[in-house]
Amino acid sequence: MSWETVIGLEVHLQLATQSKIFSGSSTRFGAEPNTQASAVDLAMPGMLPVLNEQAVRFAVMFGLGIDAEIGRRSVFDRKNYFYPDLPKGYQISQFAEPIVGRGEFEITLEDGSTRSIGITRAHLEEDAGKSLHEDFHGQTGIDLNRAGTPLLEIVSEPDLRSATEAVAYLKALHSLVLYLGISDGNMAEGSMRCDINLSLRPAGSDTLGTRAEIKNVNSFRFVEKAIQFETLRQADILESGGRVVQETRLYDAERDETRPMRSKEVANDYRYFPEPDLLPVVLEESWIAQLRSELPELPPAKRARFVSDYGLSTYDAGVLVDSRALADYFEAVARDCGDAKIAANWVQVELLGQLNREDLDITRSPVPPTQLAGLIRRILDDSISGKIAKQVFEAMWQGEGDADQIIESRGLKQVSDSGKLEAMVDAVIKDSPDQVAQYRAADAGKQKKLIGYFVGQVMKASRGQANPGMVNQLLARKLGDNQQDA
Amino acid sequence: MSIGSDELSRIAELARLRVDSDELPALTRRLDDILGMVETLQTVDTEGVEPLSNPLDAHQPLRADVVTEGNRRSEFQSIAPAVENGLYLVPKVIE
Numbered sequence: 198m199s200w201e202t203v204i205g206l207e208v209h210l211q212l213a214t215q216s217k218i219f220s221g222s223s224t225r226f227g228a229e230p231n232t233q234a235s236a237v238d239l240a241m242p243g244m245l246p247v248l249n250e251q252a253v254r255f256a257v258m259f260g261l262g263i264d265a266e267i268g269r270r271s272v273f274d275r276k277n278y279f280y281p282d283l284p285k286g287y288q289i290s291q292f293a294e295p296i297v298g299r300g301e302f303e304i305t306l307e308d309g310s311t312r313s314i315g316i317t318r319a320h321l322e323e324d325a326g327k328s329l330h331e332d333f334h335g336q337t338g339i340d341l342n343r344a345g346t347p348l349l350e351i352v353s354e355p356d357l358r359s360a361t362e363a364v365a366y367l368k369a370l371h372s373l374v375l376y377l378g379i380s381d382g383n384m385a386e387g388s389m390r391c392d393i394n395l396s397l398r399p400a401g402s403d404t405l406g407t408r409a410e411i412k413n414v415n416s417f418r419f420v421e422k423a424i425q426f427e428t429l430r431q432a433d434i435l436e437s438g439g440r441v442v443q444e445t446r447l448y449d450a451e452r453d454e455t456r457p458m459r460s461k462e463v464a465n466d467y468r469y470f471p472e473p474d475l476l477p478v479v480l481e482e483s484w485i486a487q488l489r490s491e492l493p494e495l496p497p498a499k500r501a502r503f504v505s506d507y508g509l510s511t512y513d514a515g516v517l518v519d520s521r522a523l524a525d526y527f528e529a530v531a532r533d534c535g536d537a538k539i540a541a542n543w544v545q546v547e548l549l550g551q552l553n554r555e556d557l558d559i560t561r562s563p564v565p566p567t568q569l570a571g572l573i574r575r576i577l578d579d580s581i582s583g584k585i586a587k588q589v590f591e592a593m594w595q596g597e598g599d600a601d602q603i604i605e606s607r608g609l610k611q612v613s614d615s616g617k618l619e620a621m622v623d624a625v626i627k628d629s630p631d632q633v634a635q636y637r638a639a640d641a642g643k644q645k646k647l648i649g650y651f652v653g654q655v656m657k658a659s660r661g662q663a664n665p666g667m668v669n670q671l672l673a674r675k676l677g678d679n680q681q682d683a
Numbered sequence: 684m685s686i687g688s689d690e691l692s693r694i695a696e697l698a699r700l701r702v703d704s705d706e707l708p709a710l711t712r713r714l715d716d717i718l719g720m721v722e723t724l725q726t727v728d729t730e731g732v733e734p735l736s737n738p739l740d741a742h743q744p745l746r747a748d749v750v751t752e753g754n755r756r757s758e759f760q761s762i763a764p765a766v767e768n769g770l771y772l773v774p775k776v777i778e
Contacts (some may be wrong), residue, residue: 221751230769338770484704
């Protein structure tokens with residue numbers, strides 16, 4: 198039987214605030230244990246939470262970024278469970294009235310097609326602390342620095358159908374939050390963690406199968422692998438007539454498998470109820486309008502503009518809008534050199550290629566946009582060929598100066614002097630009697646292929662500096678002329 | 684509506700309360716009384732009444748995103764039963 202995979206994702210996004218959501222402790226990553234845990238974070242008696250305005254602002258910006266309904270009034274609730282890294286015995290979260298309601302989110306797949314993924318909701322909550330189970334004489338160590346860090350939990354509809362789609366969704370989400378500047382998006386430090394809800398159903402069915410939840414997967418690659426493993430696991434169970442058990446599983450990257458978390462624990466009943474220590478959050482229309490007007494241009498709009506204004510393909514535009522810094526870099530080059538298509542090509546092929554090889558981010562490119570634009574201008578005015586330009590680019594990367602300096606100091610200027618070129622062409626024709634005879638005997642179609650040999654020889658003689666267009670013209674004329682003479 | 688002793692045991696476990704089995708019948712009766720009262724409350728017509736999430740007629744004030752708390756770890760840990768390397772120690776929570 199063929200099965201359809203149905204996936205919904207819950208993403209926990211750490212918001213880029215300076216202080217915690219309900220206390221004035223720092224959220225800085227990597228501090229000594231418990232040095233950023235205040236009386237509020239430790240749940241000392243009598244402590245009260247006070248909500249961080251920036252966390253609210255970031256949540257609303259996200260909602261506006263996906264065109265979602267914004268909760269004009271939202272309410273915090275207590276989610277009750279017992280675990281030592283949750284000192285209060287409850288997590289302050291939002292349940293019935295979240296700050297961000299229903300929205301839509303467009304993802305682009307590798308073949309260029311787009312799909313709209315529903316966002317059920319996004320709500321604010323606090324993170325828990327960290328439990329360290331390593332050797333503390335049979336005890337567990339608790340670090341509460343992370344307790345109270347603001348999170349936005351973004352819940353998707355079960356609209357995703359494969360590991361590829363899930364990863365495309367996460368990458369688009371990652372790109373969006375970086376554009377908005379609401380999170381640092383650092384997955385290695387846990388700024389974006391993902392729970393995967395996955396079930397299978399017979400292809401064509403409308404009802405959902407029993408799902409398993411895979412908790413806390415923290416990289417794109419692991420999300421992909423966890424989904425692939427879990428899909429096969431459930432398919433095996435169903436194929437052999439079994440039933441999938443609804444449970445929470447963990448993905449083990451070392452063994453590349455998912456396995457159940459302890460199942461002896463009684464299914465949690467979180468007993469949500471409104472948090473009496475916080476009042477309802479009410480947002481003013483004018484405040485929301487202000488935030489809306491301040492939103493940056495977001496990836497889908499930017500991609501569409503790159504297609505319409507610069508004539509780029511949807512694919513190329515998609516690559517270039519991946520990050521705000523890359524899009525800005527491309528636009529600076531395009532404006533400066535005046536040819537967006539060549540600019541797009543150079544940024545994507547040479548620049549990104551070199552950046553990837555050296556594992557550098559665009560913001561750390563040794564070649565600034567003005568230099569790349571200067572190089573492209575020299576290609577456009579026929580000072581150098583595309584091939585020589587690559588050499589110049591290499592030299593620019595090594596910090597040898599701008600394009601004009603490198604062309605000058607290395608003597609790379611393209612030879613467009615027709616007298617010089619003619620001499621080279623004549624020499625090549627003279628030295629290649631066999632090829633000339635072959636060319637003359639060939640029909641027009643074959644001649645087009647055979648002329649490549651002569652072009653190659655001239656380029657070689659000129660160390661790549663001959664203007665290829667002029668060489669082609671000269672060769673066609675000379676070889677043709679001689680033929681008529683003969 | 685009435686509650687069974689299985690259900691009561693489950694609730695007790697979730698709340699981390701130890702309830703001896705000989706206490707169960709009495710507790711079950713008392714909880715049933717409370718549920719009976721809730722049942723009476725549920726007969727009230729609440730059509731058009733906005734759900735109450737807080738009795739105060741006010742909105743949540745927001746604080747500026749500024750770090751105001753310093754490191755007071757040694758004070759807090761001086762009253763903790765067990766600490767090591769800056770961590771609070773608790774009974775092992777995984778096998």
